[in-house]
Amino acid sequence: MNPQKTLTGHVAGALLALSLLAGCGGVAEPAPADPAPPAAPPSKAGSAFLQPGLRFSEEAVQAYRKALGAVDERLARDDDVLRHGATICLDITKGKTDAEVAKTAAAGFEADEATAQKIVDATREQLCPIFSSTGPPR
DSSP states (O other): OOHHHHHHHHHHHHHHHHHHHHHTSOOOOOOOOOOOOOOOOOOOGGGOOOBTTBOOOHHHHHHHHHHHHHHOHHHHTOTTHHHHHHHHHHHHHTTOOHHHHHHHHHHHHTOOHHHHHHHHHHHHHHTHHHHHHHOOOO
């Protein structure tokens, strides 16, 4: 028997026992963090704030939703319709190809290729003229 190994084994065992006892010593668990403050209520669609300086009137929002509803009723009910539309307009103003813009629309609205192209057409007609007049976000 090696006395060095035995002593090391006893020391390790004692340290393990002490660490286990320390856990049972009634040490209080840290209190859970305070829950996050409640989120602000969502703004109305007409005052939807997309990016600094970019706003759409209620009439513009309704016209865009109507145009999308003509493509697929599900699209008009999308909560992020303005954000997706603004992203499509931004892609158009950046000079992206129709195929690239359609990919953006398909991803944002979770649509197939044919529907995505119709979304781009509706967005180009209804939302992008407003987007262009206010200018893309800087």
